[in-house]
Amino acid sequence: MLTQMSRFVVGTVPAKRTEKIHSTLGFDWIYTLLGVLAIVGIWLDVWSHTSFGPDQTVFNEYHLLFYTSVAMQGALLFYTLVMNMRAGYGWQNALPLGYGLSFLATLTFGAAGGLDLIGHALFGFETGFEALISPSHNLLFASIFIISVAPVRAALFRRKADKKLSWRAFLPLTLAVPSLLSTISFPLLSYTIIGGSSWAVQAARTSSDQQGYSLGIMGMFIQTAATLAILLWVIRTLRLPLGGLTAIMVVYSLQTVVASRSIHTIILWALIGVAFDIAYQIIKPHASDPLRFRVFGFVAPLIMWLLYYGYLIVTNFGGGIWYTYYVWLGSIVQAGVVGLAIAYFLSLPCLPTAQTAERSVRDENQ
Amino acid sequence: MKISRLLVALALIVLVGLSVPGVVSAQAEDESRALYENITNNYPAGAYFVTINGKRFVNESVLDITLTTKDGKPAPAGTSLAVETLPASATKDNRTARTYELQPTGGNSYRLTPDFDAAGRWNLKLNIAGPAGTGQTDLGIRVYPRRPEAPFWFGWTQILLPVVLVGGLLAVYQWRRVKLIQPVAN
Numbered sequence: 438m439l440t441q442m443s444r445f446v447v448g449t450v451p452a453k454r455t456e457k458i459h460s461t462l463g464f465d466w467i468y469t470l471l472g473v474l475a476i477v478g479i480w481l482d483v484w485s486h487t488s489f490g491p492d493q494t495v496f497n498e499y500h501l502l503f504y505t506s507v508a509m510q511g512a513l514l515f516y517t518l519v520m521n522m523r524a525g526y527g528w529q530n531a532l533p534l535g536y537g538l539s540f541l542a543t544l545t546f547g548a549a550g551g552l553d554l555i556g557h558a559l560f561g562f563e564t565g566f567e568a569l570i571s572p573s574h575n576l577l578f579a580s581i582f583i584i585s586v587a588p589v590r591a592a593l594f595r596r597k598a599d600k601k602l603s604w605r606a607f608l609p610l611t612l613a614v615p616s617l618l619s620t621i622s623f624p625l626l627s628y629t630i631i632g633g634s635s636w637a638v639q640a641a642r643t644s645s646d647q648q649g650y651s652l653g654i655m656g657m658f659i660q661t662a663a664t665l666a667i668l669l670w671v672i673r674t675l676r677l678p679l680g681g682l683t684a685i686m687v688v689y690s691l692q693t694v695v696a697s698r699s700i701h702t703i704i705l706w707a708l709i710g711v712a713f714d715i716a717y718q719i720i721k722p723h724a725s726d727p728l729r730f731r732v733f734g735f736v737a738p739l740i741m742w743l744l745y746y747g748y749l750i751v752t753n754f755g756g757g758i759w760y761t762y763y764v765w766l767g768s769i770v771q772a773g774v775v776g777l778a779i780a781y782f783l784s785l786p787c788l789p790t791a792q793t794a795e796r797s798v799r800d801e802n803q
Numbered sequence: 804m805k806i807s808r809l810l811v812a813l814a815l816i817v818l819v820g821l822s823v824p825g826v827v828s829a830q831a832e833d834e835s836r837a838l839y840e841n842i843t844n845n846y847p848a849g850a851y852f853v854t855i856n857g858k859r860f861v862n863e864s865v866l867d868i869t870l871t872t873k874d875g876k877p878a879p880a881g882t883s884l885a886v887e888t889l890p891a892s893a894t895k896d897n898r899t900a901r902t903y904e905l906q907p908t909g910g911n912s913y914r915l916t917p918d919f920d921a922a923g924r925w926n927l928k929l930n931i932a933g934p935a936g937t938g939q940t941d942l943g944i945r946v947y948p949r950r951p952e953a954p955f956w957f958g959w960t961q962i963l964l965p966v967v968l969v970g971g972l973l974a975v976y977q978w979r980r981v982k983l984i985q986p987v988a989n
Contacts, residue, residue: 457987464983467972474965490859490947491840498953502961509965516815517984533984561840565945
């Protein structure tokens, strides 16, 4: 962009440019790496909360990494916007496809940070669960999700129809997609099972079995929905290279381990990633074939939770599982239905827009 | 021309990055007030409801306990409150409970300055007696360690890392003439 911009800017007022622009892999790399720093910063903050309770000072050093990284993402997009507008682009087209909404989100992220400080002054620092549900934190989570989604949207916009991605083109996504999974994990942390609370193990057994079943199985459904929604959205249109899903799940586990500090999380997500890849190669899910896509949506949660329970049984982690066979096997099937439902909705044909409807009427009349 | 524009861009990015700690530290607010939190709200204890606000850090905990009757009125004068504190790890550590007899600090409020000398879960047993009746309840609260002081470099590394990353990559791209955007092919 810099070299290209220089050419655009030198000279007199440029002609109005109306074409849209793509980001290159180079642009995606800078933005994605900043995004990873922001996500690692938030996981570091999660770790500080779980270790030391609520924030104990206004000037919290665990906030610096993610605030600075998001500020840099905003600065990069602002610079791109200004330079492209000077080069003749209208503001609507001055940011690469996929990045426009994310630029706005960097602003809302800053605003949410300000609201958060006001909240602290009025109501004190959030404690435990409060930190995952407070309104200002919800705005932070929503903003970081939209910020993190940009490189994935950019890749979707750039895709060549039905062509498998090369590893070179896919590499930024091995960081961007796990970051997106992380952003959705933050607000759901209390309900998360893998990398969170394993309610099925003896060590976490509640006084009421009914309560223990409900917490564990609801957590499975929520984690299934969060994980599959992102993965299915990506594989719906992009054909991933061999090992792509393993890379995504391993990088995701490495991000979460900043807070969980558990080697079990890495091993488990790596196993799940490998199994996802095998299923992906066999089923070959894609939006162009809704049946295969939905089959994968059903099979992926079965794989995920079979490996989870299998791991607990084999390692006797937390004293082994106390759920009965009926409960844990049944919950796996129900989690599969959750994945199937997401795949079903993601593979429904798009409804015609006003423009496409008008065009088809016009075509019919001709 | 190209170099000067690049320098302006990098300077802009560095300035934004360096402004972050200033903006954060400018949010000077009453820290002790911020650390004061609502620990439990209207917890039932016999004829009373118990509300606890305060700070709960090792060796510097203060708990303000407010008692109300079941109909939401302040506990009447003459209501006494005794609190027993014991860490959850007491049996392992061979510790015994410590009891505090509290006097009202004003109206229906009582201040407890407990001897929480270890982080983790502590059990509180409240015994209330007064004209509105009696009440007893057990409460568990988590006591937090104070965060260790982070070294000076820790904060600055977190600020500089993203700034250096952007600056470095943009410089490399400029040198290698890497394009960052391209028009959409029609």
